[in-house]
Each structure stands twice: as C-alpha cells, then as structure tokens.
Amino acid sequence: MASRTASKDIIALRGSAAIVSEFFGYAANSILYNRAVYPGESFAKVKKYGLTMPLTQDEWVNFITSATSKNSEWLGAGKLQGIVMVIMSKATSEVIERWNFNIDTYPEVVEKGSIKEKSDKKIMREIRAIKRQIDSCITDLPCLDEPCVFDMLAYTDTDVDAPDTWIESDTKLIHNTQMVKLHSFDTKVHKVDTVVSYKKNEDDTSSSSSSVIREARIELLEAELGRFVMLANESAEEMYTRLKKIIKKIRSYGSKKWTDHEVVKIMLRAYFLRNSVLCFMIRDSPNYEKMTPEVVLGRFIRHEMMENEGLLEAELGRFVMLADESAEEMYTRLKKIINKLRSYGSKRWTDHEVVKIMLRAYFLRNSVLCFLIRQSPNYEKMTPEVVLSKFIDHETLLEEAKYVDIMSKSVTASKNQDIALKANKKQKGKCVFEESTSEDNEDSSSLDEEKIALIKSFKKIMKSRNYKSNKKNDKE
Known part of the structure; x- marks a missing residue:
C-alpha cells in the first residue's frame, strides 16, 4: 500500500503521501458515484479498505489518476495543503458542491525526515469511517437535478512546478453555502480533514422543507414502481434498464x-x-x-435465448424456396437464420445440416441435381457454398439453354415464312419466279449465316461448361 520501513507500525513521509493520495482517488470515485455525476454502469465494484468501493473505468479515470499521482508527489515534498473536488452545473458552470480535503503535514517530518508510528489497522479504520460518512451524508445534500461535471483544485506552496495540465484557478467558492464536516484521519505524518460545502436551495426556508420535497419525489417514483410493467416487444434487458433508472433516482434521494x-x-x-x-x-x-437483480436478469435472458432458438428452428423446419427466388437469394435468407441460431450458442447447425436444408428446399426446382449431389462421394464434407455454386451453375446453364431454344425457334420461323413466300410467287407466273430467284438465293444465304452463327454460339456455351464433343459423331 505504501513504502514502509521494517515495521508495519512505522510510517515515513513518502509512505504517508502514498496513503493519502490513494485515499483521495477512491474518495473522488465514491463521491462521483454517490452523487450520480456519471452513470452507475460506468463504475465497477472493488474491495478496498475492507469495503466495497466504486471505481470507474471510463476515460475520465485518467484525469483522476493523473491528479492523484501529482498529489502524491507534492505530498511527498510537503508542499500540498489541500485538495478540493468541485461539482458544477454542466450548462452554467455554477459551483454546486465543494468537497474540501484539508491536509496538514507535520513539520518535523519534512524538516528532519523523522518517522512516526501508527498501525495500518487504525489508519484503515479511520478511512472506513470517512467512506461511510460520505455515503450517509448524501441524504443531507440537495438533489442534483441537472447534468453536472467535476473539477479538481490543489492548494500548494507557491514554489511548486505545476505541469501543463494544471492551471491557476479561482477558489470556486459557493455563495449562500451550507457545510457538513466529516471525520478526519491521521497517519501521524499527514492529517486530512474533510468538509463538504453545498449551495443552499433558496426555495427552501429550512432543512425540513428540503426533506419534504425529497420525500415527495420519492413518493412519485415509488408510485411509478407500483405501476411498473413489461412493455410489449420489450426484452428482459430493456425492461431492467428502464427499472434501474427509476431505482437509481430513488436511491439518489437517500431512500x-x-x-x-x-x-x-x-x-x-x-x-x-x-x-x-x-x-x-x-x-x-x-x-x-x-x-441480485443481475442474476435474475441473466435467467430471463437465457430463457429468451432458448425461446428465440426454438422459434428459429421451427422456421428452419418450414423453410422452402420461394417462387421466382434464385438459389443465391434462398441461401442468403437461410444464412441469416443460421447465423442467429449460432449467435445463441447452438452447436447443432453444422455445415452439413445446412446443406440438407438447401437440398430439401431446392428439390422441387431440380430433383435430379439434388439426387446427384447426395450421391456424390464427398457429400458429407460439402460446404453450403459448394452446393450453392452447383445450384448457380445449373441455373446459369438453364438460362443459356433457354436462350439457344429461343434462337432456334426464331430461325425456324424465318425459314418457314420464306418457303411460303416462294410458293406464292410460283403460283403467280414463271416470269415473276425467275426475277425473284436472285433474291431467294440471298435470303437463303442469310439464313445459312444465321444458322452458322447459332451453332458457333452454342459450341462456345458448351465449351464454357466443360462439355467435350464426341469425335466419332463429328466425323460422321
């Protein structure tokens, strides 16, 4: 805890400075927590001084840590007379509370380097008394009904070197103030007295009227708790967050x-x-x-996860491929359900189980392809992505076959129309027939070119699909 000599009951200047600065860090966290300057969720609970102490993990903890470190340095040099934590209105910067820690350093320790004797147990007992008093005096302080921020002041000798993060400041005193003196603790090297000053509420003529207002606010919040219900479509976690805000307000009023x-x-x-x-x-x-509420909340959340898991598994049991839906769209829809189930911790839905659902859904679209996939030697090891690629290949080939079929029908229709035209011309007379012979040859040539282009296109398609031609048939 602090640098000591051989005996635990002997304490020197440096060790006392470490004790006092550490105390201030925990006291600052406790004040900010009890006064609800920052959300309670941003504080963790740690064991210190034989008590459960709040300790923040937010970014502004660096500010307190830095201040504590510098205070320890000044205390070790005997140049720090006091530390003040100021709570101010965030909107107006008006000072609402001053937590003043006055520090007296025994001069003979600084001048002569003498050491003192005091047991750890006695020091810890005195610090615990201050911590409990900080917690209990909250009921005597006015409620902070607006967002607040804090600042820290250090009263030092004039010859100290202050870092750039510290600047000269006014005393930030409170006008129309009231004070509450707390316990002190003494290490026999440093003595720390604690006083909290706060702005007197001008609307209250006495402390009794302040108490009446506080009780009225508590009654309103308790009435809200009496009507508290879980909202439709609200999760257990959302319900608990809403409840916790009300409880936190009531506790801030000292209930x-x-x-x-x-x-x-x-x-x-x-x-x-x-x-x-x-x-x-x-x-x-x-x-x-x-x-604790957190344990109960955990059970609620586990129940909701199991319930959601059951609903999703039922959805998988009904999973089918929609009309006009592509294989890729079907797989995307399926994957969303599987990812949700896996996020709940389900180990059942392996890749092979997903493949089974894909084949079942695609069966009506192409039963032969599904049978072929199932008969594949590596079926058990196939991933959903591999199966999806086979589905996509099939759909692409089907589209290409449809295209070839349409082109073939178009050519046939054009040929039939040309034959009908020739027959009509023969009936009208030989002269006309002979005159149109060159045009017929051109039409026939154009038709042959279309056929050749169609055959080439079809061969390219078949080649891109890795189909090999039968050489024997080609020769014939």
Whole structure:
C-alpha cells in the first residue's frame, strides 16, 4: 500500500503521501458515484479498505489518476495543503458542491525526515469511517437535478512546478453555502480533514422543507414502481434498464428501502406474464432471498435465448424456396437464420445440416441435381457454398439453354415464312419466279449465316461448361 520501513507500525513521509493520495482517488470515485455525476454502469465494484468501493473505468479515470499521482508527489515534498473536488452545473458552470480535503503535514517530518508510528489497522479504520460518512451524508445534500461535471483544485506552496495540465484557478467558492464536516484521519505524518460545502436551495426556508420535497419525489417514483410493467416487444434487458433508472433516482434521494431484493421482486412481477413458470422457479429457489437483480436478469435472458432458438428452428423446419427466388437469394435468407441460431450458442447447425436444408428446399426446382449431389462421394464434407455454386451453375446453364431454344425457334420461323413466300410467287407466273430467284438465293444465304452463327454460339456455351464433343459423331 505504501513504502514502509521494517515495521508495519512505522510510517515515513513518502509512505504517508502514498496513503493519502490513494485515499483521495477512491474518495473522488465514491463521491462521483454517490452523487450520480456519471452513470452507475460506468463504475465497477472493488474491495478496498475492507469495503466495497466504486471505481470507474471510463476515460475520465485518467484525469483522476493523473491528479492523484501529482498529489502524491507534492505530498511527498510537503508542499500540498489541500485538495478540493468541485461539482458544477454542466450548462452554467455554477459551483454546486465543494468537497474540501484539508491536509496538514507535520513539520518535523519534512524538516528532519523523522518517522512516526501508527498501525495500518487504525489508519484503515479511520478511512472506513470517512467512506461511510460520505455515503450517509448524501441524504443531507440537495438533489442534483441537472447534468453536472467535476473539477479538481490543489492548494500548494507557491514554489511548486505545476505541469501543463494544471492551471491557476479561482477558489470556486459557493455563495449562500451550507457545510457538513466529516471525520478526519491521521497517519501521524499527514492529517486530512474533510468538509463538504453545498449551495443552499433558496426555495427552501429550512432543512425540513428540503426533506419534504425529497420525500415527495420519492413518493412519485415509488408510485411509478407500483405501476411498473413489461412493455410489449420489450426484452428482459430493456425492461431492467428502464427499472434501474427509476431505482437509481430513488436511491439518489437517500431512500434505503429499495434493496436488491426489492428490485428482484419488481422484476419477477413485471416478467410474470411473459413466463410465469420461470418466475415461480426463481421464487422457489433456495437462494432466492440473496439473488441480485443481475442474476435474475441473466435467467430471463437465457430463457429468451432458448425461446428465440426454438422459434428459429421451427422456421428452419418450414423453410422452402420461394417462387421466382434464385438459389443465391434462398441461401442468403437461410444464412441469416443460421447465423442467429449460432449467435445463441447452438452447436447443432453444422455445415452439413445446412446443406440438407438447401437440398430439401431446392428439390422441387431440380430433383435430379439434388439426387446427384447426395450421391456424390464427398457429400458429407460439402460446404453450403459448394452446393450453392452447383445450384448457380445449373441455373446459369438453364438460362443459356433457354436462350439457344429461343434462337432456334426464331430461325425456324424465318425459314418457314420464306418457303411460303416462294410458293406464292410460283403460283403467280414463271416470269415473276425467275426475277425473284436472285433474291431467294440471298435470303437463303442469310439464313445459312444465321444458322452458322447459332451453332458457333452454342459450341462456345458448351465449351464454357466443360462439355467435350464426341469425335466419332463429328466425323460422321
């Protein structure tokens, strides 16, 4: 915890500086958490001083860490007289609260380098008392009804070298202030006194009127809890987030009634219509009284995942290929369902199971191709992408065959029309027939060219599909 000599009861300047600066870091986190300056979700719970302490992991933790490190340096040099945490209105920068940590350094320790004796247990006991008092005094402070930010001030000797991140500032005092003095702790090297000052509410004529307003707000929120239900199409997680916001507000007003167990009761009541059996099972659990809201939420989420998994598997059981749907579109639709199931942790839907569904869906489109795929030696190892490529090849070949068929019919129709025209000309007379002979030859030549072009096109298509010609038939 701090640099010490051989005995745990002996403490020097440097060790005391480490204790005080570390205390300030945890105290700052505790104040920001209790005053709800930042969301409770941004704090983790850690064990320190024999207590559960909130500790943030957000980006502004670097600001506190940096300040704590610099404070430790100044404390070690005996040049820090006090640290102040200021809570201000985010909109107007008006100072609402000042948490003042006054620090007295024993002069003989700095001047002579002497060491003092005090046990760890006594120091920890004094720090715990301050932490508990910070938590309890929240009920005496006005509610923060607007978004707030914080800043830190350090009172140092004039000859210290301040880093660029620190600038000279005014004292940020509060006008029309009220004060609450908290406990102090003493390491025998540094003594820390804590005082919180806050802006007196001008609308309140006395502390009793402030208490009445606070109670009225609590009653309104409790009435909201009494009507709390789970909304349609709302997930368990969304429901809990909504509930947690109300509970957090009530606790910020100092209400001690709404323990974790009371929150669990509200959660079960709200979720009862969604799954009454699950709620009964939770209530009958041996450790029901000790269950936290997070544990109950976890059970709700697991139930919803299982329910969604069942619905998706039923959808797979009914999965068919839609009319006018391509193989690629069918596979995209199937893949979305499979990905959802796998996201729930299902291990059942392997690639081979997906291939089975694809073949079943495509069977009415081309049963022969599906049979051929199933009879393939490596069928068991085929991936959905390989099967999809076979479907796409089939669809492409089918489109090309249709194109060739249309072209062939077009040529045949043109030839029949030409023959009919010649017959009509013969009936009209020999002279006319002879005059049209050259034109007929040109039409016939044009028709032959179209046939040749069609045959070449068809050969190219067959070649692109890796079909080999029969040499024997070609010779014949």
